[in-house]
Amino acid sequence: MPPVIRVENLVKEFRRPRKQEGRFGTVRTLVTRQFDSVRAVDQVSFAIEPGELVGYIGPNGAGKSTTIKMMTGILVPTSGTVEVGGLVPWRERERNAMQIGVVFGQRSQLWWDLPLIESFNLIAKLYRVPDAKYQRNLERFIALLDMEEFLERPVRQLSLGQRMRGDLAASMLYEPQILYLDEPTIGLDVVAKENMRIFIEEMNRDSGTTIVLTTHDLADVERLCRRLILIDHGHVLYDGGVEQLKTKYAPHRILVVELEPDAVSSGRRIDAADVPGAEIVEQADGVARIQFESARTPVQDLIAALNARYPIADLSIVEPDLEGVVRQIYDERVPVA
Amino acid sequence: MTTTLGTTAAPTGREPLSRSPWRDVPAYRQIINSRLRTTLAYRQNVFFLLAILILQIFILRKVWTALYQGHTTVDGLTLHALLVYITLANLQNWVLQDPTISFYMYNRVREGQVAFDLVRPVGFVPQMFAHLVGSSFATVIFGLVALPFIFFAGTLGAPASPTALLLYLASFVLGYVITTLLTLMLGMFAFWTTEISGLTMLYRLINQFFAGALVPVSLFPGAIRIIADVLPFQATTYTPVAIYVGRVRGADALGALGVQAVWVVLLIFASWAMWRRALHRVVVQGG
Numbered sequence A: 001m002p003p004v005i006r007v008e009n010l011v012k013e014f015r016r017p018r019k020q021e022g023r024f025g026t027v028r029t030l031v032t033r034q035f036d037s038v039r040a041v042d043q044v045s046f047a048i049e050p051g052e053l054v055g056y057i058g059p060n061g062a063g064k065s066t067t068i069k070m071m072t073g074i075l076v077p078t079s080g081t082v083e084v085g086g087l088v089p090w091r092e093r094e095r096n097a098m099q100i101g102v103v104f105g106q107r108s109q110l111w112w113d114l115p116l117i118e119s120f121n122l123i124a125k126l127y128r129v130p131d132a133k134y135q136r137n138l139e140r141f142i143a144l145l146d147m148e149e150f151l152e153r154p155v156r157q158l159s160l161g162q163r164m165r166g167d168l169a170a171s172m173l174y175e176p177q178i179l180y181l182d183e184p185t186i187g188l189d190v191v192a193k194e195n196m197r198i199f200i201e202e203m204n205r206d207s208g209t210t211i212v213l214t215t216h217d218l219a220d221v222e223r224l225c226r227r228l229i230l231i232d233h234g235h236v237l238y239d240g241g242v243e244q245l246k247t248k249y250a251p252h253r254i255l256v257v258e259l260e261p262d263a264v265s266s267g268r269r270i271d272a273a274d275v276p277g278a279e280i281v282e283q284a285d286g287v288a289r290i291q292f293e294s295a296r297t298p299v300q301d302l303i304a305a306l307n308a309r310y311p312i313a314d315l316s317i318v319e320p321d322l323e324g325v326v327r328q329i330y331d332e333r334v335p336v337a
Numbered sequence B: 001m002t003t004t005l006g007t008t009a010a011p012t013g014r015e016p017l018s019r020s021p022w023r024d025v026p027a028y029r030q031i032i033n034s035r036l037r038t039t040l041a042y043r044q045n046v047f048f049l050l051a052i053l054i055l056q057i058f059i060l061r062k063v064w065t066a067l068y069q070g071h072t073t074v075d076g077l078t079l080h081a082l083l084v085y086i087t088l089a090n091l092q093n094w095v096l097q098d099p100t101i102s103f104y105m106y107n108r109v110r111e112g113q114v115a116f117d118l119v120r121p122v123g124f125v126p127q128m129f130a131h132l133v134g135s136s137f138a139t140v141i142f143g144l145v146a147l148p149f150i151f152f153a154g155t156l157g158a159p160a161s162p163t164a165l166l167l168y169l170a171s172f173v174l175g176y177v178i179t180t181l182l183t184l185m186l187g188m189f190a191f192w193t194t195e196i197s198g199l200t201m202l203y204r205l206i207n208q209f210f211a212g213a214l215v216p217v218s219l220f221p222g223a224i225r226i227i228a229d230v231l232p233f234q235a236t237t238y239t240p241v242a243i244y245v246g247r248v249r250g251a252d253a254l255g256a257l258g259v260q261a262v263w264v265v266l267l268i269f270a271s272w273a274m275w276r277r278a279l280h281r282v283v284v285q286g287g
Helices: A025-031 A064-072 A093-099 A116-126 A131-145 A160-172 A190-207 A218-224 A242-249 A261-265 A299-309 A322-332 B006-014 B025-041 B043-067 B079-096 B100-110 B114-118 B124-153 B162-191 B197-210 B222-230 B238-245 B250-285
Strands: A005-017 A035-048 A053-057 A079-084 A100-104 A178-182 A210-214 A227-232 A235-241 A252-259 A278-284 A287-293 A312-318
Touching: A005 A064, A035 A064, A035 A079, A035 A235, A053 A064, A053 A190, A053 A218, A064 A079, A064 A178, A064 A210, A093 A100, A100 A160, A100 B114, A116 A160, A116 B025, A131 A160, A131 A190, A160 A190, A190 A210, A190 A218, A210 A218, A218 A322, A227 A242, A227 A322, A235 A242, A242 A322, A252 A261, A252 A299, A287 A299, A299 A312, B025 B043, B025 B124, B043 B079, B043 B124, B079 B124, B079 B162, B079 B238, B100 B114, B100 B124, B100 B162, B100 B197, B114 B124, B114 B250, B124 B162, B124 B250, B162 B197, B162 B238, B162 B250, B238 B250
Parallel strands: A053 A210, A053 A227, A100 A178, A178 A210
Antiparallel strands: A005 A035, A005 A079, A227 A235, A252 A287, A252 A312, A278 A287
C-alpha cells in the first residue's frame, strides 16, 4: 500500500519583523520593513503507512506543531511537498478536511457556551455524516469515553479531562482516516491520560485510523507508538522504532546490587575487578549501581560473578526509559546557531 | 460493541466533487440554530443594551419634538413622520448592528481556534455568515420583545403607503446584507490587529451617525451629506426607513435600491479581497 502521508523536503520559514535597537526602537520596528527569517521546519521528510500510529516528538519550538499545521492544510509550506491521502492539504483544504480529524490539546473545537452534545450535532452536520452512522458513532464514543454524565452540560463547565474527551470524540465522529493529535494529554491527570490512551489505541487498532501524535509525555509514545519521529530545530534527528532507538542510544542497563546488612556493617565493598565488562558508577551504604552493556556483557554472567564473591540481599535491573534516551539525544545534539 | 469504523473510513477522502450549493444547508442551519440559542442564553447583557436603545429613542423624541416647535414640516417630513423615522431607524439599527460576531471572530483568531475553522469542510466565511444570521435572529426576537416599550418611548406608525411597505422590505433585505458584510469585514480586522474593541466602538459611532439613526441623512449639511452619500452606512438604515415614512418614494426609491445593490456587489468584492489577505496572513505567516 502506498503511504497515506508523504512529506518530502518540507520547509517552513516565518518572517518576523526585525526589532530595531536603540532610541525609538519600538517605533522604528513598526515602520521599517526589515525581517528576520526563521526556519521552523527544515527539509523534513517522512512517509506514514495507512494504520500506523506514529509519535512525533521534540522539545518546545522544534517544529512539531508547524509540521502538523502543514499536514492539516492550515499552513502553506515555504517549499517541499505534503501529500495526505492523495491530496495537497492546503490546496484542497475543504476536501482534505473530510479525511482528517484534529485535536489540539491547548485548544478546543467545542462550542463553549452550549451543551457538549450540541457541538457533536454541529460536527455531524458540518461533515455531512448520515444520521444512522452518527448515532452509532455517538453511542460508541459515549460508552468508550464515559461521557454520558456531562453530555448535556455546557462545555465551559467541563473539567479539562472531560473537555478533552469531548474533543477527541468530536475529531472522530465523522470517521476520518487520519487523526492528528497535538499534545492531547497535556495537563491531564493520570486517570484521564489513561482514558485518552485507551481511546487512541482503540481508534488505531479497531478502526484502522492512521494517527500522528505529538506529545511531551514520552510515556504516551512508549505506551502507544511503535514508531517515533524525533525532531529538533526543524530537522529530523531520528525516524524509526521506539525499541531500536533505545538500543541505539541507550545500550546500557544498570544492575543495582544490595549487599547483606552484615557485610555492609563490616565495610565490604564490591571491587571493580570482580565485575569484568561492567562499571561501578556509584556505591554507598551497601548499594552499588553497576552499568553494563547487555549486548556485550550478559547479565547472568555478571550476577553469577557477584554471587560467587559477595553476600547479596537484593538485585534489580534498571531499563533505560524513553525519557532518559531522548534527554540524552537532546544533550548530545550540536547547538544550531 | 463490535462495530468498526475501518470499512467506511477509507473512501471519505475520495468524495466526488459534486458541489451542490445546497449541500451545506444543514450545517448552516445548525450553526444558525446554535448561535441563536447562545445569544438567547446571554440575554441579561442584551437587556441592558435594550434599555440603552429605549432611552436613546426617548431622548431623541424629546429633542426632535423641541426642535420642531413652530414648524409643521421640516424637509418634507411632518413631526409624526420624523418621529416614526427616528424610532424605526434606531430599532432597526440596533437589531442589525450586533457586534457579537465581530468579537467572536476576534477571539477565535486571538486564541487560535480559527485553526479549527480552517480544517472544516465548510469555508470560514460562510460559517461566519451563518453565525451572523443566527445572531440576527436572536436580536430580532429581542427587538420584538422590546416593541411595546419602544411604542411608549418613541412613535410607531404605519408605512406611508402599501408600495412604501413593499419597497421598504426589499430595501431592508439589501440593507441587512450590507450590514452583515460590513460586520464581517470589521471582524476580519482581527487578523491584523490584537485589539478591536476601540475599533468596534469607533465603528458603531460612525455607523450610527452616518446611517442616519440620530438625524435623517437628508438633513445633513453640505459636506457631511457628501461624506454620508459616499459611505455605505446610509444604505443600511436611512434608505429603508426613509422609504417607509415616505421621505424617499417613486423613482428616487428605486434609485436608492439600485445604490444599495451596488453597495452589495462592492462589499462582496471588498470582503472577498480582505478574506484572501487574511487567509494569506494566517496560512503563510502563521497568524
